[in-house]
Every structure is written in C-alpha cells, then in structure tokens.
Amino acid sequence: MAGARVERGTRASQLWAVGITIGLAALVAMPFWGDPGDMRLVAEMAYYLALAQLWNLLAGYAGLVSVGQQIYVGLGGYTLFYLTDRFGIHPFLAIALAGPVCALFSIPVALAVFRLRGAYFAIGTWVFAEIFLLVVSIIPALGGGSGLSLTPSIVRSISSNRAGREMAIFWMTLAVLVVVFALVYWLLRSRHGLALTAIRDSEPASASLGVDTFRTKLLIYVVTAFGTGFVGALIFLQKLRISPEAGFSLNDWTVVVIFMVVIGGIGTLEGPILGMLVYIALRELLADFGTIYLILLGAIAVAVMLKAPGGLWGWVVHRYDVHLFPVRRRLRFEKPD
Amino acid sequence: MSQLKTSSLRAFYGDFQALFDIEFQADEGETIAVIGANGAGKTTLLRTIMGQLACDRDMVKFDGRPIGDLDAHEIVGMGIAMVPEGRRLFPSLSVEENLKIGGYCGRRGSWTLERVYQLFPMLAERRDVPSMALSGGQQQMAAIGRALMSNPRLLLCDELSLGLAPVIIKDIYACLDVISDEGTTLDIVEQDISRALGIADRFYCLQEGRVSLAAPAGGYDQAAITQAYFGI
Amino acid sequence: MGWVNIIIQGGLLGGLYALFAIGLALSFGIMRLVNIAHGDFIVLSAFVAMIVSAGLGISAIASLAVVIPAMFALGYLLQRGILNLTLGSDILPPLLVTFGISVIIQNLLLEGFGADIQRLHAGAIETESVILPGGIAVGVFPLLVFVLAVVCIAGLQFVFYRTGLGRAFRAASDDPDTAELMGVDKRHIYALAMGVAMAFTALAGVLFAIRTTFEPSSGPIRLIYAFEAVIIGGLGSFWGTLVGGMILGIAQAIGAALSPTWQILAGHIAFLVVLIVKPSGLFPRTRD
Numbered sequence: 108m109a110g111a112r113v114e115r116g117t118r119a120s121q122l123w124a125v126g127i128t129i130g131l132a133a134l135v136a137m138p139f140w141g142d143p144g145d146m147r148l149v150a151e152m153a154y155y156l157a158l159a160q161l162w163n164l165l166a167g168y169a170g171l172v173s174v175g176q177q178i179y180v181g182l183g184g185y186t187l188f189y190l191t192d193r194f195g196i197h198p199f200l201a202i203a204l205a206g207p208v209c210a211l212f213s214i215p216v217a218l219a220v221f222r223l224r225g226a227y228f229a230i231g232t233w234v235f236a237e238i239f240l241l242v243v244s245i246i247p248a249l250g251g252g253s254g255l256s257l258t259p260s261i262v263r264s265i266s267s268n269r270a271g272r273e274m275a276i277f278w279m280t281l282a283v284l285v286v287v288f289a290l291v292y293w294l295l296r297s298r299h300g301l302a303l304t305a306i307r308d309s310e311p312a313s314a315s316l317g318v319d320t321f322r323t324k325l326l327i328y329v330v331t332a333f334g335t336g337f338v339g340a341l342i343f344l345q346k347l348r349i350s351p352e353a354g355f356s357l358n359d360w361t362v363v364v365i366f367m368v369v370i371g372g373i374g375t376l377e378g379p380i381l382g383m384l385v386y387i388a389l390r391e392l393l394a395d396f397g398t399i400y401l402i403l404l405g406a407i408a409v410a411v412m413l414k415a416p417g418g419l420w421g422w423v424v425h426r427y428d429v430h431l432f433p434v435r436r437r438l439r440f441e442k443p444d
Numbered sequence: 445m446s447q448l449k450t451s452s453l454r455a456f457y458g459d460f461q462a463l464f465d466i467e468f469q470a471d472e473g474e475t476i477a478v479i480g481a482n483g484a485g486k487t488t489l490l491r492t493i494m495g496q497l498a499c500d501r502d503m504v505k506f507d508g509r510p511i512g513d514l515d516a517h518e519i520v521g522m523g524i525a526m527v528p529e530g531r532r533l534f535p536s537l538s539v540e541e542n543l544k545i546g547g548y549c550g551r552r553g554s555w556t557l558e559r560v561y562q563l564f565p566m567l568a569e570r571r572d573v574p575s576m577a578l579s580g581g582q583q584q585m586a587a588i589g590r591a592l593m594s595n596p597r598l599l600l601c602d603e604l605s606l607g608l609a610p611v612i613i614k615d616i617y618a619c620l621d622v623i624s625d626e627g628t629t630l631d632i633v634e635q636d637i638s639r640a641l642g643i644a645d646r647f648y649c650l651q652e653g654r655v656s657l658a659a660p661a662g663g664y665d666q667a668a669i670t671q672a673y674f675g676i
Numbered sequence: 677m678g679w680v681n682i683i684i685q686g687g688l689l690g691g692l693y694a695l696f697a698i699g700l701a702l703s704f705g706i707m708r709l710v711n712i713a714h715g716d717f718i719v720l721s722a723f724v725a726m727i728v729s730a731g732l733g734i735s736a737i738a739s740l741a742v743v744i745p746a747m748f749a750l751g752y753l754l755q756r757g758i759l760n761l762t763l764g765s766d767i768l769p770p771l772l773v774t775f776g777i778s779v780i781i782q783n784l785l786l787e788g789f790g791a792d793i794q795r796l797h798a799g800a801i802e803t804e805s806v807i808l809p810g811g812i813a814v815g816v817f818p819l820l821v822f823v824l825a826v827v828c829i830a831g832l833q834f835v836f837y838r839t840g841l842g843r844a845f846r847a848a849s850d851d852p853d854t855a856e857l858m859g860v861d862k863r864h865i866y867a868l869a870m871g872v873a874m875a876f877t878a879l880a881g882v883l884f885a886i887r888t889t890f891e892p893s894s895g896p897i898r899l900i901y902a903f904e905a906v907i908i909g910g911l912g913s914f915w916g917t918l919v920g921g922m923i924l925g926i927a928q929a930i931g932a933a934l935s936p937t938w939q940i941l942a943g944h945i946a947f948l949v950v951l952i953v954k955p956s957g958l959f960p961r962t963r964d
Binding site: 166170172174219222223225226227229230231233234237238241242244245357362365366369373397398399401402404405406408409412413416 | 704709710712758761762767768769770771772773775776777778779780783784786787896897899900903904907937938940941944947948951952955
C-alpha cells in the first residue's frame, strides 16, 4: 500500500526560488551595471507587475472585478504630493503613509460598491474612480485640474544628485514589488486563501460553511487598496508631477493591468509575470504605431478569455504541470518500493 | 418500427458516465414507465432523448431518424415534449403565457389553449395570475398543459408526483389517460412504482445507469422488481 | 422660475440617458450580460452615422435608416459569434471580453478618425425651440429625443409583455434550459436581444451626437450614465429606466446651475444616494 502525504513545494518551485533570488540580486545591483534608461524600464516593469498582482488578488482570487483601482494609484500619488508639500514630510515617510491613507478611503468605497453584484460591481468601482477624479479636480489645495509638482527642495531631500535619486527610487520599487508578492503569497497560503478559493467557487456554499464572505472580501479589498496606494505613490515619485487625469487614469492603471493578468493567466501568481512581459514587449515593439499595441492587447485578451481562460500560464501548467508559487496543497502518493 | 429507439445509448456529465449502453424503445401510443432508485439515470435518460444532454447522433432514433445530435429546441418541433422535473414554470410569465410559450415551436395538432383549459379547468380560472401563485398541483397541471401545447407525439414526464398530495397525484394520472387516449406515447419517470406501473403498458427499471429489467407492466414479479431496483 | 426651467431641461436630457440605458438594461435583463463596451457602441454608432450621412449626402437623422439595421446586425453577430460563448456561471468571461472589445473599439476609432471632436448635423431642428405655457423655452430637439425615449420604452414594453417574441425573451431570461424545451433557441433569442439592444444603442448614439460633440473616447462616460440610470431606476424595469434617466438628468442640471464643474459630479452623487438608500433601485423587478 502506497503512503500519501500533503505537500506544497515542488522541485520546480525550489529551483524557481533559487533562480528568483539570483535574478533579484542581479537587479538590486543594476545601478552598478545598467544604464539609466534600462533601469527606468525595469522599475516600470516592477510597478506594473505589483499592480497586476494586486488586481489579480482582487479579481482572480476574491472575484471582485474592479475597474476602479486607479482610485488608489491616484490617491497614493496625491498623498505623497500633498503631505510633502503641505507638511514638509520626508517623501519616504509620505510614501509609507500612502498605503494607510488609501486603505482608509477604501472602506467607505467598499461599503457602497459591495451592494452591487458581479459586473455591476465593476462599473460601480468605475463610477467611484470618476468621482475621485472630479472631486480632486475641484479641490484647490490639490492643484485643481492642473495638479501638483514636487518642489525641487523635496526632490533634493531624497538625494542631492540625480543618479542617487534614481538609485533610491529604483531600489524602493524593487522592494515594493517583493513586499507585494510576499503579501499576496502569504495571504493565499493563510486560512484567508482557502476562504477565498471557497468564495470564488461558490459564495452561498462557503457562507453556509462558516466563511464570513463579506469580511473576507472587505479584507482583500482594503489590503489591495493599501498596496495599490503604496505603488501609486512610488509611481508618481518617479514622475515628479501628478494631475487628476494622470493619477486616476483608467487606461494606464487599470486597463493595461487587467490585460496583463488576463493574458498571463488570471487566478495564478505566475500569470501576471508573463502578462506583464507580453505587455512590455508588445508596447516596445509597436512603439511607433500609436495605439495599435492596445488594440492587439485587447484582441489577445478577448481570444484568451474565449479559447484559453487560464491564460499563458494555464497553458504552461496544462502542458508541463509546473507550479512555481505553490499555494495549493497537493496530495502526493508515494510509490511503493 | 418503434417510434423511439435508443441503441447503445451512453451519456456523460463531464467525465462521469451516467448511462451505459441503454437499449430503450417505445411504440406509437404506448405508455412506458421508467423506474429506479435515486441516481439510477432516469432523468438523465429523458434529458438525453430530449437533447439537453449530448450523445452521438445514431444513439437516439425517432421514427427511424437519428436525432441524437439535435438540440432540445429542434427536437420539440419534431414532436417530442418534456414535462421537466420540478415543473420549472417561468416565474415572470402568467399561467396563460406559460401555456402559450409551450406552443412556441408552432406544431399544429389537436391541442389548443381551449382544449388544455378543458382538460384542466382550474387553470382557466387562474389564467392571468403569475405562475408561481398556483398551488403545487396546479403548477404540475400547467407544466403538463405547457408541454401539450407543442402537440407532441411523444410526451416525456419526469417525476409528476414529486411533492404532491396523493389525491392530487390521482387527478394528474387521470389526465394522463386522456392524453394517452389521443394516441400520444408517454414515457413516465417515477419513484412511485405502483403508480407508474398502474398506468403503463411496459416498464424499464434502471440501476446505476444500466437497464436492469424490462418487462410488460401487468403481472410483474415483485421480487424481480425489488432485485432490479435495488440490486439486492 | 429658474429652477422650474432647470428641472424641465434636466428631465428632457434624462430622455437621452434613458435611451443610453435601454440597451444595457435589455442585455442584462435577458442574458444577465453587462456589456462594458456599451458606451463605445453608442459612440461607434455616431461615427457610422457620420460616414453614412457624409457618404450619401443625407442628414444625420435620415442616416438612422442605415445605422439602425447595421447596428442590429452587428449586435446579432457579436452575440452569436462571441458573447454566447462567454455565458455561464462565471462572471469573468463576459465582463473581460466586453472590456477588451471596449478598448479595441476606442482605439480603432482613434486610429481611424483621430482624437478630433466631431458633431452630427440635423439641420434647423437643432436650434428651434418652442415656448411652453409659463414662458419657458424648450428646444425642439431635446423634446423630440424625450418623446422618442417614451415611444421606445412603450414599444419595448408592448413587445415584452404582449407578443410571442417578448414571451420568449422573458422565458429565456427566467430559465434558458427550460425555454429550450419549448422550442426557444436560446442562442438565437440572445442574439436577437443583443441586436435589439444595439438598435436602440444606434438611435441613442445618433441623437446624442446631434445634441453634443463626441470623440473616440466619449464612450466610457456614456456607459456610466446608462449604468446610473439603470441602477437608479431599478434592474429590469423599462419605465424605471426612464425615471432613472430623468433623475440623473435633473441632478446634472441642478449641479450645472450651481457650478459648471459640479454638473457630472451631481449626477454621480444622485446615483450614490440611491445606491446607499435603496440599492435595488426605485422600481426593481428582477433579482440576480
């Protein structure tokens, strides 16, 4: 009789962990070997990946398909600009505060939009994003429609020279990416992860088994807002300028992020990585052809949803049965010797 | 030639095989009972005949024509109708609208709104109320009437007695006699063996997706049925 | 006096919003499908009308004779070819597919027509007005749009509750599998419903583009207006949708009277108030 044991790690995931550590170390050292243009691209990839992973947690794991995550990107950015400008707070501290501020704002938003189900939830979050955009546009202290810039003295407080500043922001972006991954990974491996899977599969059934679906969803929504705000603050620290249109941009902070997750494989931790790479590759390759890359991305996302809802990563798993971030518990039968 | 015939009929729910090589046939005007325990495959058999569950083209033949690959909405037009388990009236339609949608496929024949109301006078009185305002027995009558509106030559009835009081079940079975007298073939799935056998010419007993007994309904052997029903 | 005028103008604008909302309400009511690209189809219709009226040298209103059937056909094929594949218990596929379509339409229009602001022309009717008793001037065109909205909703109401097609729509909405047992081909019925939804969308799009300017990126906010009208009115009620549209229009008119920057925000606030006080809307009919 063969024995059985429950395991999570796989050979591939262990190799992957080693590979990731080496890759990350190389990236951390990038200021010493890469040129500034490449570093900016890597930083952009990092924050997009962080946004994608957060949206994936929300939509892919908790079933909350939000089209309004730009609320927290913009709000995070404005928190940075407002706190540094108004109260002279150091930018690093302001970035740290962007997460909690967004989490705070996300609670009333959640209480309103959670009254809508499914697709109407999606449009409801979108309406809120419009509301945030309009409200911020009429607040003079936030610069109204034209927005705010970081003053030179604040910029200098990060580092006295440009290279030092770029290095600091680059490292912070990498750190945020790692933190976001760790957060999502930890959440999914915790008991909340199981509750999420149960809710995604059947909300009434999981409720009857004692899963508090409302609280679990609220938790995920608030955590996601927290992370997204954090990333948003960093994004606009790099841009040095924010306006309502840029901060609460549906296209930049939600549309492309959704496409990344869908193309890579929604509901998997690996998928957003692939999706982000596809997005960046298409955008760079088709940079001279206007918005063709968006049309192509949209078409690929539609095709993926229709023909292979598991996305690129789903195809890889189906083909090779590899799992790089083992969040599932797997039952392994040991071969009798 | 039999009106309905299945040959080596197999059906699946995903990877789960629910029916194994079913050989089933019904002649024009016959009343057939299909009995068996819960999960034996009775409803699955009806759903497969009706085109709600996929099977191979040649596994089901109606008047000798293969219909296994057709969809339910196509099969209705050929003269097969089903009274689904649990009645499944349309809640946002009134009683009369439920009957009218039963005639959606446009098959002509002797059944009209007036004749259905003749058969079930109680429905005529309540024709304008929402279908969910009817009692359970009246809902079952409306479901039968709705199926008749397509003027079927073969009527599939799934668990007509489910959740109804014995006196109402008796009324409903009395109506089945009227329908059968029109020359309509009836396939009746029932848990209530004696009720089903009381009206049927022949019966099939299913057990775990296979036909365990097929025999004339009159003068059956109680022990043989128990054996076929429970497999003990 | 001023306020009466504002409420009348806002209420008339609500007719246009109700027309925006009909397509969304229909596709949700019958196939539980929320078409995220709805606003982009409104704008697409306006562009199609622009090409047709320029190509044939006819007014934008006359171009409806081409645009409505064209959009009906597009809706039918879209549902039959793509959207039917996304229906099921999982809400993600329809949502993400229509989301993708939305982005595709917007960017195709952008590539084809540039980001310029466009407008359709319908001749003198655009500027004519009538004086109501009490001395309030009302534009003929907004009045016409409102009357059309009422006629459309009355027509839909009739088709839905008095005809065989309407019964099939409602049956397929209640229980598609059982509707199949009645001979209703749900793929065809769904495609017809999307065709009808798109025909109303075409009408709404052309009227909208005569009333105000449009550009390729005008769609999403129209989806939001349509959505707000549907939610305020209550899911599944056509007349409720008209009331929802009027409330939205009046809220916007009041907001605009206070300050131009408050116009759209005031509409969103009206929506939020209804969502918080009565989440099922004012005249709910279906539950999902």
